[in-house]
Amino acid sequence: MDLHWLKPLLGRPAPFTTVYLDVTRADVAGEAEAADRWKAVRRTLEREGASTAVLDEIGERFAVPTGVKGPHGRVIVADAEGVRVDRALSEPPAQPLAVHGPAPALLPAVRAAEEVVAYLLVEVDRNGADLTRSTGGGARPEQGPQRESVEGGHDDVHKTREGSLSRRSQTRAEDSWQRNAEAVAAVLDRRVAEQAPDLVILTGDVRAVGLVRDAVDQHVRTLLVEVPGGARGEGVKQDAFEAKVDDALDSVRARRREAVLARFREGQGRGGGTVTAFDDVIEVLRRGQVDELVLHESTLSSGLADRELWVGPEPLQLGTSTGDLDSLGVAADARRKLPAGVALLRAALGQDAGVTFAEDGSAELVDGIGAVLRWSDGSTPSESVPTQSADQRRLRTVV
Template sequence: MDLHWLKPLLGRPAPFTTVYLDVTRADVAGEAEAADRWRAVRRTLERDGAPAAVLDEIGERFAVPTGVKGPHGRVIVADAEGVRVDRVLSEPPAQSSAVFGPAPALLPAVRAAEEGVHHVLVEVDRNGADLTWHTGDGARTGDASEVEHVDGGHDDVHKVKDGALSRRNQTRAEDSWERNAEAVAAVLGKRVAERSPDLVVLTGDVRAVALVRDEVDQHVRAVLVEVPGGARGEGVKRDAFAAKVADALDSFRNRRREAVLARFREGQGRGDGAVTALDDVIEVLRRGQVDELVLHESTLTGALADKELWVGPEPLQLGTSIADLDALGVSGDARRKLPAGVALVRAALGQDAGVTFAEDGSVELVGGVGAVLRWSDGSTPSESVPTQSADQRRLRNVV
């Protein structure tokens, strides 16, 4: 999962204020409830010493509706000078919370954001298409007026059933369908190249869907999924169609997660390309080798919840002791402690690595943490796990 949205936090001055809030506003009552939730967490932050100016800015942000329908949440992170991250979450937190301290509380936001899928809904008919973009955090990139409409320009799209004239009309109509599908495919190809969505969801008139699908470029086809039941314009059973789209997004999330875990298992099995256990993961993070940090879902409340790591001013400066930082040339006031989860995510972010959460038991992670590597050399920690073992003990060696 891409963590670029957290980059504004790197190198920023502490302390940090992190707020997770259910901002669902289904009606007037929902509006009042969202305001009440903010007032409650604000009181907690005021008691903890959060600056009034920062809290005022956060409150102003929460006062502006997201424009997202249905249940959803929001995370806002501010440093000593103001808000740096403001992100909509596709699922509201089970309980609104706020933390004021030397580091932002990142793991819950990363976990929620992993569920996001940047996708475009393409609703087609025989005249053209509507393209509606959805960001990876579940919020649409713009309001309804900014949805892109693509009209093919060929409007002779109706067949007539009468003799030779009808055959000519049918031919002209079918030609118009094809030209309009080509126009949609051309625009879609350009937009996908520009914006790199995770998924293209294609729906609408059955004949138009088939024509567009056959016309799109390979780079579009690679991320395209057809979902029946949608349509351009009115007349759609929105709830039923939304459920089908949700299923398509769930399938994509599972495929995305499993692709990372398959790489981890493969690397772990051959003893090259993946590591586990906190010390080894720290080492490869320091060396900039990590492509994807892998955490057990229980890590949020389990193995790493109470651990702290020593860090320096740079994201890749981390270790389990002061001696580790001394070896990296970091000394004095430049050293500080951070929660282990924050330190690991910070280091992953510092090398443009992603984060994947794995269901407990889906992969073998010592201490709930592992990493898929970009590269390895002779000094990289190596893992070897027996495929069959009576006591399931792991064999580990460093080469």
């Protein structure tokens, strides 16, 4: 999971204000309900000491609709100077969350990041296509879908059955279909190279879909999924089609998660390239070795909820004691305590690592936490021999 969009929070001045809210607006009544939810949350934050200027800016953000249809949520995180993160969520929270304090509440934002699937929707007919760039789950509210149309330029697309010209007209029509599809494919190849989407969804006229699919380059083909039921223009059963698109996005999320967990399990099997257990994960985060932080679904809300870590001004300066920060050369007046979940995610962000949530039973995670490593050496914590962490729980018999 890519967390680069959370980087604006690094190094920003405290205090932080985090708001996680249901912003569903199905109708005028829903708009009023969303406004009332914000007013109630604002009163809570005012009592906690949040500044009026910051709350006014957050309120202005919530007053602008996300453009997302159906039930959904929104997470906004501000520092002492203003809003730094604003994200729509595909699932609304069961209860509003409002936190004002020395650190942001990162869990809602990280959950949003896991949901994000950037995709190109390509709706084709025999004349051309409409390309819509969008984000499934976690779109930036201020950025709605971006659409462009591609016209092939060959408009002789209708076959005729009249007289001796029928064969010739059919050939001309089929040639126009092919050339138009090639024009669409050329634009699609460029857009995929420029935008690097996670998925390309191809829908529309059955014959045109096949021609475009065959004309795109190999890289685009690896990202491409055909989803029936869409069309360029009117006549689409929108609810049914959107349900199919949601299924395609869910498949991407599942494949992405499984790819990381497969790497984790493979590393455990060969005794290298991964670590697990709280102390060992802290060690490799401190050394900048982590490619992907792996957490059980419930870890941040339960397993780490009551734990704290000492941190310095830099994201990789963290430890369980002041002695750990002594060894890193962090001055006493530059130290502070943070909730363990915040400190771990901060360190992951600081080394451009991703975060993946694992369902219970999908990976062996001591303390509900593990990491896939970029590199390792002889001093890297290992599951096969005791290390300086002295955590015997991670030792296991490999059959």
